Amino acid sequence: MTEKENCILEVRNLSKVFDADTEREKDVLRNVNLSVARNEFLCMLGPSGCGKTTLLRCIAGFESYEGSVLVNGMERKQPGIDRVMVFQDFNQLFPWKTVEKNIQYPLKVNGIRDKAELKQRTEEVLAKVKLSGQEKYYPYQLSGGMKQRVAIAKALALKPEIILMDEPFAALDAMTRRELQEELLRISTEEKCTFLFITHNIQEAIVLGTRVMVLAEGGRIVEDEKNVIARPVTPASEGYGEIWERMHSALYK
Amino acid sequence: MKKKSIIKLVALCMSSVLLLAGCGNGGQDSKEAGGKEAAGQEVTLNLAYQYGLAYAPLGIMKEQKLIEKAYEEATGGKVTVNWNQMSSGADINTGISGGSLDGGFMGVGPAVTGVTKGVGYKIFTNLSGQEHGLMTNDENIKSFDDLIGSSNQIALVNIGSIQHIILGLALEKAGKDPHALDSNLVAMAHPDGMAALESGNVSCHLTSSPYIFQEREESNLHEINDITEVWGKDDSFIVGVASVKLHDENPQLYQALCDAVKEAVDFINDSPAEAAKITCEFDGNSEEDELAYIEKSKYSVETSRLFELASFMGRTEFIDSTPESYEDLVFDNVTGD
Amino acid sequence: MDEKKRQIQAIVARTIFIVAVLCIWEIVAKSGIMGSNSELIFPPLEAIGAAFIRNFQTGMAGVSLWVYIGNSMALLLEGLVLGIVLAFALSGLSMLSRIFYDIFNLVISICDLLPGVALLPVVIIIFGVKPGVIVFLVVHAVLWPMARNVLDGFMAVPRIYVEAGMNIGLKKSSLLWGVYLPAATSYIVSGLKVGWARAWRGLISAEMIFGVASCPGIGLFINQMRTNMNNAEMYATLIVIIIIGLVVQYGVLSPIEKCTVKKWGMSR
Numbered sequence: 001m002t003e004k005e006n007c008i009l010e011v012r013n014l015s016k017v018f019d020a021d022t023e024r025e026k027d028v029l030r031n032v033n034l035s036v037a038r039n040e041f042l043c044m045l046g047p048s049g050c051g052k053t054t055l056l057r058c059i060a061g062f063e064s065y066e067g068s069v070l071v072n073g074m075e076r077k078q079p080g081i082d083r084v085m086v087f088q089d090f091n092q093l094f095p096w097k098t099v100e101k102n103i104q105y106p107l108k109v110n111g112i113r114d115k116a117e118l119k120q121r122t123e124e125v126l127a128k129v130k131l132s133g134q135e136k137y138y139p140y141q142l143s144g145g146m147k148q149r150v151a152i153a154k155a156l157a158l159k160p161e162i163i164l165m166d167e168p169f170a171a172l173d174a175m176t177r178r179e180l181q182e183e184l185l186r187i188s189t190e191e192k193c194t195f196l197f198i199t200h201n202i203q204e205a206i207v208l209g210t211r212v213m214v215l216a217e218g219g220r221i222v223e224d225e226k227n228v229i230a231r232p233v234t235p236a237s238e239g240y241g242e243i244w245e246r247m248h249s250a251l252y253k
Numbered sequence: 254m255k256k257k258s259i260i261k262l263v264a265l266c267m268s269s270v271l272l273l274a275g276c277g278n279g280g281q282d283s284k285e286a287g288g289k290e291a292a293g294q295e296v297t298l299n300l301a302y303q304y305g306l307a308y309a310p311l312g313i314m315k316e317q318k319l320i321e322k323a324y325e326e327a328t329g330g331k332v333t334v335n336w337n338q339m340s341s342g343a344d345i346n347t348g349i350s351g352g353s354l355d356g357g358f359m360g361v362g363p364a365v366t367g368v369t370k371g372v373g374y375k376i377f378t379n380l381s382g383q384e385h386g387l388m389t390n391d392e393n394i395k396s397f398d399d400l401i402g403s404s405n406q407i408a409l410v411n412i413g414s415i416q417h418i419i420l421g422l423a424l425e426k427a428g429k430d431p432h433a434l435d436s437n438l439v440a441m442a443h444p445d446g447m448a449a450l451e452s453g454n455v456s457c458h459l460t461s462s463p464y465i466f467q468e469r470e471e472s473n474l475h476e477i478n479d480i481t482e483v484w485g486k487d488d489s490f491i492v493g494v495a496s497v498k499l500h501d502e503n504p505q506l507y508q509a510l511c512d513a514v515k516e517a518v519d520f521i522n523d524s525p526a527e528a529a530k531i532t533c534e535f536d537g538n539s540e541e542d543e544l545a546y547i548e549k550s551k552y553s554v555e556t557s558r559l560f561e562l563a564s565f566m567g568r569t570e571f572i573d574s575t576p577e578s579y580e581d582l583v584f585d586n587v588t589g590d
Numbered sequence: 591m592d593e594k595k596r597q598i599q600a601i602v603a604r605t606i607f608i609v610a611v612l613c614i615w616e617i618v619a620k621s622g623i624m625g626s627n628s629e630l631i632f633p634p635l636e637a638i639g640a641a642f643i644r645n646f647q648t649g650m651a652g653v654s655l656w657v658y659i660g661n662s663m664a665l666l667l668e669g670l671v672l673g674i675v676l677a678f679a680l681s682g683l684s685m686l687s688r689i690f691y692d693i694f695n696l697v698i699s700i701c702d703l704l705p706g707v708a709l710l711p712v713v714i715i716i717f718g719v720k721p722g723v724i725v726f727l728v729v730h731a732v733l734w735p736m737a738r739n740v741l742d743g744f745m746a747v748p749r750i751y752v753e754a755g756m757n758i759g760l761k762k763s764s765l766l767w768g769v770y771l772p773a774a775t776s777y778i779v780s781g782l783k784v785g786w787a788r789a790w791r792g793l794i795s796a797e798m799i800f801g802v803a804s805c806p807g808i809g810l811f812i813n814q815m816r817t818n819m820n821n822a823e824m825y826a827t828l829i830v831i832i833i834i835g836l837v838v839q840y841g842v843l844s845p846i847e848k849c850t851v852k853k854w855g856m857s858r
Contacts, residue, residue, distance in 0.1 A: 087750060350631055366819055372819065406802075412801055440810070449715070454714055454719045
């Protein structure tokens with residue numbers, strides 16, 4: 001496979017200005033270029049306000065921007081199910097639908113009507129996030145961690161090529177967070193899917209990512225390297241300390 | 254916990270008592286009004302009237318302070334008269350029975366209803382008579398026969414109003430059931446009814462002066478079965494009622510009220526042009542129109558065919574109980590039949 | 591358990607309140623503190639009770655109150671359905687077109703201020719003297735508060751639901767149907783409550799002013815009883831109106847609330 005064919009997502013000269021032509025005008029992103037390989041797990045670190053969330057939202061199609069976003073070489077401007085987003089907000093599930101319906105509704109919207117298939121896919125993804133048997137609950141009856149699991153299951157059920165995750169675990173307590181990191185790591189190795197994962201947490205980035213990246217103001221990429229530490233990564237793994245050091249210094253320079 | 258809930262309940266009851274007591278106060282205060290005689294003392298008189306030409310003498314009484322003058326002449330005391338404009342006889346009936354009004358002016362229909370229902374008032378004077386008429390915009394409608402059993406709609410001011418009763422009278426005179434047209438009626442205020450007739454939304458309109466004069470001038474409308482013959486301008490239309498309490502407890506004030514009405518009626522009959530100048534403002538007409546309408550009306554303190562009408566109302570179930578005699582309806586100073 | 595206790599407490603408190611009000615009514619009626627005619631204005635409870643039965647047995651002009659209620663309810667239902675459908679349709683259009691939204695918002699603000707009864711003369715000239723006039727007034731009473739609530743509800747839909755919807759491929763009308771509508775349910779339910787109360791009141795006041803004798807409704811009945819000074823019958827009819835209102839509130843609106851926003855944990 002050539003490098004070009006292996007590249008699933010390409011961002012070219014992407015710029016984004018907030019409050020254009022006003023006093024508060026701010027370039028959030030300036031000429032960002034990025035390419036992501038198929039089945040890569042790219043973790044993006046960056047200080048608050050560096051534009052990483054905006055970059056993800058541009059890729060997802062929620063924002064207007066200059067430049068282009070290509071998926072498999074095709075330009076994308078609108079949201080689409082080839083790039084599904086998992087938000088940080090626990091409220092991303094529809095409160096008026098049960099867990100099961102929350103997972104099935106996107107499938108129905110996208111033309112899957114067969115009852116048996118819907119059921120089978122639901123069971124499959126719920127098993128992946130370890131929520132089997134919780135189909136009938138409404139979101140308000142779930143804990144934050146469970147809601148995020150459902151959100152991941154919902155994204156997986158759509159079988160997207162890219163899953164975009166914007167600090168999905170940031171609002172969870174440390175224990176739940178650790179648990180979900182492990183689940184996601186397992187899922188990411190099992191699934192044929194590319195992940196773009198934003199986080200504040202260097203440890204999280206190193207544990208999950210096959211590639212880690214640090215963004216600075218304006219979306220400038222200041223550090224970008226393959227994570228070659230053998231999985232599963234723990235702080236005791238060989239090379240962990242060095243990569244952590246490099247990320248840390250890039251972040252707080 | 255238990256104690257707390259009891260306290261809450263008590264508070265609840267208290268608040269509801271206060272609520273009702275508050276509502277009751279209005280009645281209490283006004284009970285003072287119009288009571289207590291004692292010459293020379295300041296008294297209050299609360300009167301209600303309605304809108305329109307038929308009430309013209311009241312504009313003069315109000316403007317020239319006739320009640321105040323008559324009372325001062327007779328007793329040397331002062332009276333404050335509160336004039337309240339109300340929109341229906343039923344409202345005035347409620348006001349008088351609640352004690353917040355001492356008297357008022359209304360159509361004979363609600364007045365007879367009020368007297369027979371025991372609101373606690375009687376008729377103390379006649380005020381005016383007007384012309385009434387039944388107009389139609391349909392050439393094919395010539396008599397009641399064309400209306401009975403048809404889907405033609407007849408607009409009039411209210412079900413049970415004097416216009417409705419006059420229609421019943423006319424039907425009876427024509428040998429029909431007085432209620433034969435009840436299901437054809439539509440209740441609409443006079444101007445709305447006129448607009449509906451002109452635009453063809455109803456086929457008939459039974460109305461009174463001045464609307465009837467305006468409708469008679471329009472070429473595409475014609476009059477059915479002369480209602481004027483059955484109940485004309487010489488017959489009682491608007492009367493004054495006064496509470497029995499006012500009559501019994503403050504005869505001097507009662508007399509001043511009667512005298513003032515008489516004086517106003519005389520004034521309007523003797524010098525209609527001057528009267529029109531005063532009342533045109535209240536009625537919103539030009540002075541010429543007002544004068545023309547006044548001249549087409551009849552103002553008199555003497556009732557006409559009042560008892561006949563009341564008996565008809567009782568007999569044909571417009572009211573529940575029939576008055577026994579003319580004296581049941583009016584105070585003893587009233588003349589007429 | 592605690593919930594049950596609270597419910598019982600509420601029932602007891604309400605019962606005591608109602609009994610207290612009735613007692614005060616009876617005292618006012620019987621004691622004559624409102625003047626010698628107080629029985630005329632405040633008929634004692636037994637008279638109202640008797641009138642209540644009489645209303646349904648003999649009624650007015652030989653027609654039972656049931657018929658009047660039936661006439662009113664038919665017009666009301668017609669107006670309610672029309673008003674609610676219109677409110678949804680127009681609010682939905684406003685979400686799809688910015689220009690339509692701007693205009694419709696202005697229209698709501700203006701029309702919501704107009705008392706339906708004040709429109710009667712105009713409506714009669716346009717529609718003629720038909721029961722349809724009453725339907726029009728009911729639509730007028732429901733449409734604007736309902737549309738206002740639906741629009742406010744759409745505006746208050748959290749951004750995250752909209753993005754989650756777009757994320758799974760919803761666009762324009764499917765987004766409206768799949769996200770905006772269910773997310774605004776609590777607003778819609780409160781719109782229904784306001785709309786229903788306005789419609790019920792609007793219907794009766796319209797009927798009191800504009801009485802079509804060929805299709806007589808509750809409003810006409812009340813007005814007639816008032817004109818004839820049959821106050822006991824009038825109060826009895828008011829009680830009927832209250833009962834119907836409560837039946838709709840607890841029999842229709844509360845269950846709707848229970849199977850939607852309450853079940854979804856969007857409201858307590």
